[in-house]
Amino acid sequence: MKKTWWKEAVVYQIYPRSFCDSNGDGIGDLPGIESKLDYLKELGIDVIWLSPVYRSPNDDNGYDISDYEDIMEEFGTMADFDRLLKKAHEKGIKIVMDLVVNHSSDEHAWFMESRKDKENAKRDYYIWRKGRPLSTVSKEEQERFAGDIVEYQGEKLLPPNNWGSFFSGPAWVFDEKTGEFYLHLFSKKQPDLNWENEIVRKEVFDMMTRWCEKGIDGFRMDVISLISKPEGLPSTEIPKGAVYGDGAVCANGPRVHEFLQEMNQKVLSKYDLMTVGETAGVTLEEAKKYANEAQTELNMVFQFEHVSMDENPKYGFKWNTGRMPLVPLKKNLEKWQLGLKDVAWNSIYLCNHDQPRVIARLGDDGGQYRERSAKCIATFLHMMQGTPYIYQGEELSMGNYPFTDPSQFRDLESINAYEELTEKLHISPEELFPMIAHKSRDNARTPMQWNSEKEAGFTTGTPWISVNPNYTTVNAEEQLKRPDSVFHYYQKLIALRHSSELIVYGDFHLLLPEDPDLFVYERTLGEKKLLVVCNVSENERDFAIPEEFNAGKLLIHNVEGEDAKRGHLLPYEAFVLEI
Template sequence: MTYSARIALAFFSLFLFLPKISFAVDQALNGYEPKWWKEAVVYQVYPRSFKDSNGDGIGDLKGITSKLDYLQSLGVDVIWLSPHYDSPNADNGYDIRDYEKVMKEFGTMADFDELLKGVKARGMRLVLDLVVNHTSDEHRWFVESRKSKDNPYRDYYIWRPGKDGGPPNNYTSFFSGSAWTLDPTTNEYYLHCFAVKQPDLNWDNPKVRQEVYSLMKFWLDKGVDGFRMDVIPFISKLPDLPDIPPEYRERPQYFYTQGPHLHEYLQEMNKEVLSKYDMMTVGEAFGVTLEGTPMLVDERRHELNMIFNFDAVRIGHPSTPWIGWTLPKLKAIYTDEDQKLDQHSWNTVFLSNHDNPRVVSAFGDDSPEWREKSAKLLATMVLTLKGTPFIYQGDELGMTNYPFKGIEDFDDIEVKNAWKEYVETGRISKEHFLDNARRVARDNSRTPIQWDDSSNGGFTTGKPWLAVNPNYKKINAAEEQKDKDSVYQYFQRMLAFRKTTKAFSYGDYKDLDPQNEKIFAYTRTLGKEKYLVVLNFSKDALKYSLPGVKAGKLVMSNEGAAEENATTLMMKGWEARVYRVE
């Protein structure tokens, strides 16, 4: 056999063996295909509230760039940047006027390029918000669309004549009232599932889809690493736009996600854009059930990498009002997710974002005595559960809900519209409304980051667009970076520890004590590696007997030393422990 023939035979043999090598790698990771975004920890930046560099009271891109060393030191892998595009700010940037221009309050495209360069230089990645269910009514497409019924851009949006002297159907906006607004120029209604200034795009028009793919490529070609896709299941509408049936009127999101072409459009997006880049996609899948999740994220379907399931984060307020939550119910959600998502469907783990209250106020205890310990416990849980963890700015400091006193303290359009609809019409009392809003309002998470104990928490030298939480004198980054026992430094240690093992990314999950009302105990197992996580979700000191497992060596704790190689643990209030099990 000639030399060249032997080389050819060797390559052929290697080719035959490659599937076996790949299979072995998959089996080593419990059947999962390794991806960088499965092992990453994502940190959400809400630009308006992160850091102001020029004293106008509004956070900006230069402010974010100035704090990249802080984020690198924390140990996160990916920064998710909430909308930075040109916008009139009817919904704080989620109403986009120009997708290829930076919001003037945030800076310039040169500032964005400098931010991206800084992120890459520090070994991190940048993911952008993609808001394409709707635009601003000031976007040039809509400006043209509303001019006349025969305008070339008319079919970029969803227009209908009225019915019986009112809107075309009974669709409701998530920001209160009808989802239809009459435009006097053509005497037709346009659809907006959110604010009046956020008209829904018509994805059934192929020109709209191509416009979206073009703007996605614009940012990906700049070097961004993916997209978080805002309310993406809403893009396909039901034919003929039928009325919302009675069973969906309290939770219309489950009706709005039933459009027949959603998967067709996402697969087209994947083919034309997503598959051509090494990128991450995560969909805000408000209204998608857990059972329907694999249809969006199963890797064999070529749609999205993962979605946000809201069962856990909204367990205390699936709608309004606040109803509270129990630990067994929360644990049941994680078990259900584990059982219904197989090795082809990846999950996310999060308890906070720009649309929800502060995590320590919603799931922990934000009293002075327990705030730090419960914040650390929640960090332990989010960073050891199954799925890609997402943390929101300020979580790493244990920031709390704002002490709102009256409606004048709120900025959020959702709260203001609801006040008009319910309080000003006498349907709900002022006290009842404010009590609920204090717990669940989006403004809780949008108060500026507390950087130090100087005026306005070091966020701005001007007047902040939204008031800084008055507890910034005690809760701020400067103090926590110096204090080895702070929430920030605990996050650092947890993030560093998570990187030492793939068990917290790909390991099997098992809840050891589902009905326990105070203790959350679970294992994560990958091959010979096994970890036990024990969390006391109460301020009570407890004696806890481990069911069917021995603790082993303590590797992380928010208390310090604790029992090792034991089957009975003496748990302090809000104590969190992670053990390596032999």
């Protein structure tokens, strides 16, 4: 297996809006990030993945970009970005930008031109289609989508197909001026770019090249598996518990690998970059195409199978209050560890800006084992093969926000889902609200908890979204002072990875696959071996370590003063032995 810097790196994701506010307007910004570089250096990370900082009207918190080569005013200026990049590099920290090119904002200059008239030179930059006359649509469909019917020049029309947006509602918006619909797989203000148009691809590649020339170190590519749409844009089967057809039909489309190979040839291969694609709907076989060792496309992908283990069996959607089941999680992680072995590379993560806090899904958020469970989860994740990703606050055991009312949501997906599922599927608010509160993306977006002062030291003003009230006890300042804190445990995990090719490159072998509480596996590289033992539960468990590890060296242990080899595990106890 080829050794590279990005396989040996640890990545830290920053969601700028919620990280650190330098000017008191309640919104995190680039100078705020710069002020915390020493904190990140002390943690030991190698790479910052920066969620979008480009100019944006903020319909989807920066993932709706109106100018790919300017900075959002709330975050600062391009001079602020240049200074952040320079300072990070001086400290040995690389910066990876978020690349959002499945769609732009409807306020991007390209789209404003595109919607002017059908003959505009940029019309074909986006996906425009005529509506379906009601006379061509079944009665059942007319009734089902009655709320989406539009009238234009005396004719009643439905959208071009039955696709739904990932953010609820139809995936099409009717434009009165030109009498056609445009496609938006996400928000109405996020029209999809037409990657079939080679001029669009050139515009994107040229923009990426200019960022590379500026000196950035790579790209995380937002929903990149959706850029190639199925030919003809056909209607699709409506899945269980849904109102519309599934826009995920666009995942891994017919030309996606062709487009990414072209991107690789024209941009990526010319620089020493880290690239990771967010690939909704990716299979193991598809992942080997996106992230093969020959590096014809990307370095690695984010797949979502393992973070979908706690979806709702009753309705068939993500909203749920249940705990993530360990046995399916272990088996899925094993599938990816073994499936990509020697042919591609794993990204390993449990948290990001789109996921609720993992401690609330798998640990003891708010309970007596909060810190120990956070360390336990971190242990099994960071000892696997792949590049680990830490989401801001994960290293402090930040948890879910205690939502009590839908008015507290700021996330478009959560707000829209609450409205659609109560109104169209008639799920009672009493049943639905706890599910959305538990799984909302807003749980990850509450402000970073720096200290126990007002607003957790995030801002001197009023934060754009409420700070978790547990900030008085869960914060960076307190943990930096305490040697047994979650922060210092993460610091040790990162240092171990930096000092061990076995942890980075070793083979993975799962033990006890059917055990509902224990996550135990071995890593091997040549003559060296690791044993990773994690009790991911509140149950005390007996566990006899394999005889060959009796003389093993203890690398890390999350319970002070206990003998890891004693044959008994406390709730959420975790340790690693090396021979």
